[in-house]
Amino acid sequence: xxxxxxxxxxxxxxxxxxxxxxxxxxxxxxxxxxxxxxxxxxxxxxxxxxxxxxxxxxxxxxxxxxxxxxxxxxxxxxxxxxxxxxxxxxxxxxxxxxxxxxxxxxxxxxxxxxxxxxxxxxxxxxxxxxxxxxxxxxxxxxxxxxxxxxxxxxxxxxxxxxxxxxxxxxxxxxxxxxxxxxxxxxxxxxxxxxxxxxxxxxxxxxxxxxxxxxxxxxxxxxxxxxxxxxxxxxxxxxxxxxxxxxxxxxxxxxxxxxxxxxxxxxxxxxxxxxxxxxxxxxxxxxxxxxxxxxxxxxxxxxxxxxxxxxxxxxxxxxxxxxxxxxxxxxxxxxxxxxxxxxxxxxxxxxxxxxxxxxxxxxxxxxxxxxxxxxxxxxxxxxxxxxxxxxxxxxxxxxxxxxxxxxxxxxxxxxxxxxxxxxxxxxxxxxxxxxxxxxxxxxxxxxxxxxxxxxxxxxxxxxxxxxxxxxxxxxxxxxx
Ligand code: NAI
Numbered sequence: 243x244x245x246x247x248x249x250x251x252x253x254x255x256x257x258x259x260x261x262x263x264x265x266x267x268x269x270x271x272x273x274x275x276x277x278x279x280x281x282x283x284x285x286x287x288x289x290x291x292x293x294x295x296x297x298x299x300x301x302x303x304x305x306x307x308x309x310x311x312x313x314x315x316x317x318x319x320x321x322x323x324x325x326x327x328x329x330x331x332x333x334x335x336x337x338x339x340x341x342x343x344x345x346x347x348x349x350x351x352x353x354x355x356x357x358x359x360x361x362x363x364x365x366x367x368x369x370x371x372x373x374x375x376x377x378x379x380x381x382x383x384x385x386x387x388x389x390x391x392x393x394x395x396x397x398x399x400x401x402x403x404x405x406x407x408x409x410x411x412x413x414x415x416x417x418x419x420x421x422x423x424x425x426x427x428x429x430x431x432x433x434x435x436x437x438x439x440x441x442x443x444x445x446x447x448x449x450x451x452x453x454x455x456x457x458x459x460x461x462x463x464x465x466x467x468x469x470x471x472x473x474x475x476x477x478x479x480x481x482x483x484x485x486x487x488x489x490x491x492x493x494x495x496x497x498x499x500x501x502x503x504x505x506x507x508x509x510x511x512x513x514x515x516x517x518x519x520x521x522x523x524x525x526x527x528x529x530x531x532x533x534x535x536x537x538x539x540x541x542x543x544x545x546x547x548x549x550x551x552x553x554x555x556x557x558x559x560x561x562x563x564x565x566x567x568x569x570x571x572x573x574x575x576x577x578x579x580x581x582x583x584x585x586x587x588x589x590x591x592x593x594x595x596x597x598x599x600x601x602x603x604x605x606x607x608x609x610x611x612x613x614x615x616x617x618x619x620x621x622x623x624x625x626x627x628x629x630x631x632x633x634x635x636x637x638x639x640x641x642x643x644x645x646x647x648x649x650x651x652x653x654x655x656x657x658x659x660x661x662x663x664x665x666x667x668x669x670x671x672x673x674x675x676x677x678x679x680x681x682x683x684x685x686x687x688x689x690x691x692x693x694x695x696x697x698x699x700x701x702x703x704x705x706x707x708x709x710x711x712x713x714x715x716x717x718x719x720x721x
Pocket of ligand 1: 253257309310311312313314323484485500501502503504505506507508509514515516517518519
């Protein structure tokens with residue numbers, strides 16, 4: 243079997259070097275194709291950070307074992323790591339948290355066997371961002387029904403394989419009723435196919451607290467992308483830090499195995515990089531490839547190594563010392579080389595992942611976002627009555643209603659949402675004509691159609707707005 247290797251930036255080559263030496267010492271029957279990915283590729287002009295040869299290799303082998311890659315903050319090229327996950331459809335990011343022998347943890351000698359699965363493609367991580375005015379930046383958040391179904395189904399399958407009892411969906415559906423509401427609704431839909439597993443949910447901020455106080459009470463947790471990004475690092479803190487947190491990015495055709503940590507620029511080249519997380523990601527990969535005996539042998543050697551380093555670990559951890567101990571542990575270890583699973587890489591054209599169409603979708607209005615330094619009442623006076631069939635129902639600023647009622651204590655920025663609604667279906671061309679009229683009065687920043695899908699309002703209310711159309715029903719637990 244051949245896999246693709248990318249060393250990564252910063253401490254990437256240091257930890258990858260150790261991981262590959264360990265694989266060789268354990269006689270792991272893999273061939274490695276090393277490719278260029280990361281900062282050097284991005285700076286050479288390929289802004290995705292993924293060279294053509296890397297793309298071809300990953301699409302042929304279906305497996306990428308990679309080191310961390312640097313992402314500039316604020317500007318510059320986009321994250322190569324995120325691009326890779328999206329490009330190759332690795333929709334679920336699975337992270338496993340155990341306290342390894344000899345590793346100091348805030349949990350002391352408590353036992354933890356926690357799996358967190360983070361949706362990997364959608365959410366604000368699309369980073370679809372625009373400056374709407376000089377003062378206002380916007381990031382669009384996409385959560386899709388097919389995307390949620392994919393990650394939830396993978397989660398329940400992974401939980402069943404783990405022998406878990408409980409699967410918990412983390413969300414903020416009390417506030418983000420459409421996006422996180424959809425994540426939660428699809429979770430309980432998929433849960434119906436796994437009646438042997440207890441399915442429940444938790445609001446993500448409460449989860450943050452519970453993970454600190456009683457992490458053992460959770461078994462498998464599934465989260466949206468951004469919330470998952472933060473809480474999976476919190477969980478890494480529970481088991482001794484980022485150096486002990488492995489991850490697998492699972493897709494239908496391509497899987498990417500990498501440590502959770504980044505390039506650790508503060509310790510590059512100082513012989514301080516801990517290869518444990520990458521090694522654990524490597525053994526997740528070996529299990530995925532059916533090389534279970536090799537994975538077990540390496541995990542055992544790793545546990546012994548970490549235990550033997552207990553005395554001098556904290557301030558005197560040395561990458562070279564770790565490597566020598568690992569290789570010594572593996573000397574003479576006989577490994578049954580049987581491959582328990584044969585992978586075939588599905589070859590396929592891009593496909594649409596869709597769920598059955600709703601029976602009715604009606605247009606009912608439009609939210610027009612405009613730039614204006616005027617007061618809310620002045621904005622309203624300029625657009626009220628433009629089309630008698632579309633009522634000006636609300637104007638909001640930063641998500642809070644400021645017209646027809648508002649508070650003197652609501653500070654405004656130069657970016658208003660003007661909502662026109664009808665209690666009857668309207669034609670798209672009528673809304674476009676209305677927007678043209680608005681555009682004669684204000685610079686338009688963006689617009690969103692207001693729809694009613696299957697008889698339910700499919701757009702959120704402003705803070706303080708009363709509903710004109712019946713709300714989307716929030717899901718209830720099937721547990
Ligand atoms: P980081 O994970 O690189 O470092 C955070 C802290 O943890 C640092 O003090 C570092 O020395 C320590 N650390 C991390 N891994 C370690 C290891 N294996 N052994 C010992 N100590 C370790 O996070 P930071 O500094 O926020 O990000 C640095 C760069 O890495 C950024 O460009 C970021 O975008 C990128 N990054 C890449 C990731 C990936 O490739 N999947 C994931 C996270 C960050």
